[in-house]
Amino acid sequence: MTSGIETSGIERHEVVIVGGGPVGLCLGVLLADRGIDVVVLESRAERSQHSRAIGIHPPGLRVLAAAGVAETLKAAGVELTEGRARSQGQEVARLEFDPPVLSVPQWLTEQTLEARLAELAPGALRRGVHAVGLGKAGGAGQGGAAVVRALDGGSEVSVAGRWVVAADGARSPLRGALGIPVRERQYPDAYLMGDFADTTPDGAAAVLHLEPEGIVESFPLPGGVRRWVVHTDALETDPTPERLARLVVERTGLAVDPRTSTMLSAFTVCERLAAAMLRGRVVLIGDAAHEVSPIGGQGMTLGWLDAEAFAPLLAEDVRAVRYGWESDGAVAWPALRARVAEGRRRAAAEAARHAALNMALGRPLPPTLMAARNAVFRGLYGAPVIRGWTSRRFTMQS
Structure with missing residues (x-):
């Protein structure tokens, strides 16, 4: 030393x-x-x-x-006031973030x-x-x-x-x-992540798409940009914007224009x-x-x-x-x-x-198990106390 x-x-x-x-x-x-x-x-x-x-x-x-510096960053960022979970185009849950998470x-x-x-x-x-x-x-x-x-x-x-x-x-x-x-601890999960022009109607909401092939997450960024994070079977050794866009549309039906890519990254979790x-x-x-x-x-x-x-x-x-x-x-x-x-x-x-x-919830599941789990989530998140607890856990209140 x-x-x-x-x-x-x-x-x-x-x-x-x-x-x-x-x-x-x-x-x-x-x-x-x-x-x-x-x-x-x-x-x-x-x-x-x-x-x-x-x-x-x-x-x-x-x-x-x-x-x-907080006020400067708040003026430059996007406040995430809401989180939505969807599966096969149907809403599973909706959470309010109060106070919001700032995206910068x-x-x-x-x-x-x-x-x-x-x-x-x-x-x-x-x-x-x-x-x-x-x-x-x-x-x-x-x-x-x-x-x-x-x-x-x-x-x-x-x-x-x-x-x-x-x-x-x-x-x-x-x-x-x-x-x-x-x-x-090395986790088995791998992800492909990228930033693209936001063409969704989701505004300032963070969205989790709980799909059988693996989760797709999206978060708004300043300047009309949205970040996409997709769970993959293994680390993408040659990631491309086209590959990420294809995975997003296959799982969610939402189009992403690969020509607008400003950042791309493939990673595993340790x-x-x-x-x-x-x-x-x-x-x-x-x-x-x-x-x-x-x-x-x-x-x-x-x-x-x-x-x-x-x-x-x-x-x-x-x-x-x-x-x-x-x-x-x-x-x-x-x-x-x-x-x-x-x-x-x-x-x-x-x-x-x-x-x-969070990673466990985003792993692939057979369609029947995914549908059953999502049905349980819909029931649970009908209760305000569960919504509040989950919102606090996702937004680090202390």
């Missing part, structure tokens, strides 16, 4: 965040807004323009409001957070800096700092912080450097849960700590809730060092951090269970 790099001559900040995606940027904003000297190291030289994650659930919007392309969310970070801490985001591991003071709690080893333009650099936060994704190099075990979110002075958040199925769109919001939980603790600790405070509160912080980390791990495990149930 260590490299023998000495701490002399190392660039220093109060908090070093590795990963400039939506979660790392959000934490950077929350810390900078508290007056913390923060740097965000991002390996990508440019922001991806793919829509990728699109769902912002109500608690995520709360965190983004604290970051000062990930690139726009990142752009908005990046602009906010630049307002609060100009130059805090450093692109093209690829973290490769931890230095001598990192991870084991030695000294009072952690050190990130990184490549910047082909040269190795070392960046130290009172805290290092790994927001560097599901295959987190920093998590690997720390040797934190990961519980991993669930990962790190055994710990804290090791020495390194904190794991977002996918580095817990990767859940993208079906249900809860992963990004989970990461923002991590940022919300840890930002005040990191800031308070940094201030204690900065101003030389000695108090009972300082003694209690390690236990408090551990308690927050365990709470976040429990929340991730719950989200993973919900995602697993």
Whole structure:
């Protein structure tokens, strides 16, 4: 884990965040807004323009409001106020989302957070800096700092912080450097996903087509675009817009124009849960700590809730060092951090269970079993209490 790099001559900040995606940027904003000297190291030289994650659930919007960007994103996004389930063209259930889920392309969310970070801490985001591991003071709690080893333009650099936060994704190099075990589960499900011009009459509704060949999901995006997600028998190794459009029309009867495709992706599902979110002075958040199925769109919001939980603790600790405070509160912080980390791990495990149930409901079924299951759903969702419970589960209320 260590490299023998000495701490002399190392660039220093109060908090070093590795990963400039939506979660790392959000934490950077929350810390900078508290007056913390923060740097965000991002390996990508440019922001991806793919829509990728699109769902912002109500608690995520709360965190983004604290970051000062919620209103900007609400003005740019589409509020999903309703969910509909259909099968063979017939309605199975209808749910109201109150408060709604906001649909915004990930690139726009990142752009908005990046602009906010630049307002609060100009130059805090450093692109093209690829973290490769931890230095001598990192991870084991030695000294009072952690050190990130990184490549910047082909040269190795070392960046130290009172805290290092790994927001560097599901295959987190920093998590690997720390040797934190990961519980991993590979699901049998595969999906083909794409964004196309919206030619449906569904407006701001999210729609689930529960079909015998497998689920077809669709969600509105800004600019008259709709995302389609189709369950497939196996991973599509050569996905095309034409293939996705054909699957949609075969299962739902709805036409999709492949010429309007702006994003296409084929993927399988892997669930990962790190055994710990804290090791020495390194904190794991977002996918580095817990990767859940993208079906249900809860992963990004989970990461923002991590940022919300840890930002005040990191800031308070940094201030204690900065101003030389000695108090009972300082003694209690390690236990408090551990308690927050365990709470976040429990929340991730719950989200993973919900995602697993969502995937199970979308798998192929023989037509007779599908019809019987849908009949049960129609009966259940006639009860307001069931509709309300399901709506809350799909929209992550806390």
